[in-house]
Amino acid sequence: MMQWFHRMASPAWFYRFSGKLIPFLILTFTPLLIIGLYGGLVTAPSDYQQGDAFRIIYVHVPAAWMSLFIYIVMAVYAVITLIWRIKLAEILLISSAPVGVGFTILALATGSLWGKPMWGTWWSWDARLTSELLLLFLYLGVIGLYRAIEEKRTASRFVSILVLVGTVNIPIIHYSVEWWNTLHQGSTITLTEKPSMHIDMLIPLLMMAIAFKVFYGISLLIQARAELVEREFNSRWVRELVEENSDG
Amino acid sequence: MADFFQMGGYALYVWSAYALAFVVLLINWLGPYFKHKKKLKNASDFYLLNREQEHDTSA
Numbered sequence: 024m025m026q027w028f029h030r031m032a033s034p035a036w037f038y039r040f041s042g043k044l045i046p047f048l049i050l051t052f053t054p055l056l057i058i059g060l061y062g063g064l065v066t067a068p069s070d071y072q073q074g075d076a077f078r079i080i081y082v083h084v085p086a087a088w089m090s091l092f093i094y095i096v097m098a099v100y101a102v103i104t105l106i107w108r109i110k111l112a113e114i115l116l117i118s119s120a121p122v123g124v125g126f127t128i129l130a131l132a133t134g135s136l137w138g139k140p141m142w143g144t145w146w147s148w149d150a151r152l153t154s155e156l157l158l159l160f161l162y163l164g165v166i167g168l169y170r171a172i173e174e175k176r177t178a179s180r181f182v183s184i185l186v187l188v189g190t191v192n193i194p195i196i197h198y199s200v201e202w203w204n205t206l207h208q209g210s211t212i213t214l215t216e217k218p219s220m221h222i223d224m225l226i227p228l229l230m231m232a233i234a235f236k237v238f239y240g241i242s243l244l245i246q247a248r249a250e251l252v253e254r255e256f257n258s259r260w261v262r263e264l265v266e267e268n269s270d271g
Numbered sequence: 272m273a274d275f276f277q278m279g280g281y282a283l284y285v286w287s288a289y290a291l292a293f294v295v296l297l298i299n300w301l302g303p304y305f306k307h308k309k310k311l312k313n314a315s316d317f318y319l320l321n322r323e324q325e326h327d328t329s330a
Contacts (some may be wrong), residue, residue: 037329049272060289064289065275066276069279074281075278075279075280075281075282075285076277076278076279076281076285077279078285079284079285079288080280082288082291082292083288085316086292086295118303121299121302121303122299125295125296125298125299126296129291129292131297132288132291133288133291133292135282135289136285136287136289136291139284140284142280151314162323238299238300241300242300242303243300245300245303245304245306245307246302246303246306246307247310248303248305248307249306249307249310252307252310252311252314253310256314256317257311261314262314262318263309264314265314265315265318266318268311268315269319271317
């Protein structure tokens with residue numbers, strides 16, 4: 024078991040494995056996205072209160088979920104980095120940050136585009152919006168801190184600590200709509216209760232959510248491969264990889 | 272069809288949101304893709320240069 028774990032964590036093995044995995048992820052992502060978009064934009068009925076403006080939900084909610092999900096995954100890598108010092112965990116941690124920034128910006132911006140016609144304002148300093156903005160700054164802080172420290176193993180340890188400190192913000196974002204009075208509506212979908220949403224509206228939302236999750240996998244793996252080649256510049260496997268490519 | 276593009280009068284908001292999603296996904300796909308290519312090229316240049324230098328010193 025431990026042997027298997029170590030092999031999986033070896034950079035050379037991961038590089039080859041991820042190279043084979045990416046095409047499958049793309050093959051999963053594309054149909055999910057197309058069906059999700061078609062369902063969300065065409066077949067889902069208009070909302071009785073919000074009309075067609077509610078269709079923003081199909082990018083807004085999956086993006087917001089991903090902004091939290093990626094941060095939690097990063098926190099797991101941070102724990103692995105701090106306790107076991109596995110290099111691959113460091114790579115996966117830092118490679119998650121850019122796509123995390125992307126989804127957080129997307130959640131904030133689409134929220135703004137939804138807020139304007141529905142609430143009459145682009146932005147409000149209430150609990151949900153403010154804590155989500157703080158999440159964006161946490162992601163940016165992670166990238167900035169990692170870049171600022173020359174020695175990447177040291178950088179990864181500091182970044183891990185920052186990520187773990189920042190996790191207090193995650194439950195704040197999640198529960199903000201219950202703890203404070205906010206413009207933002209409460210959760211429509213929870214794990215414990217039946218969703219208060221029509222099934223034709225719900226299915227495209229779940230499709231988009233899975234599509235975004237698979238997209239995170241694609242972006243993460245490509246980024247991690249780039250990061251690996253850079254960090255393992257002097258290792259034998261990168262040398263062999265390069266020679267294989269130049270000879271063949 | 273025109274109805275579809277008008278989005279019940281919310282076209283600007285709805286289509287902007289989807290366009291933005293497209294841009295964000297594209298950046299997070301192509302960014303890492305080109306970074307990976309560049310890093311491979313760097314490594315390849317480095318090793319090819321080393322190989323030439325090895326030849327030079329042995330000659």
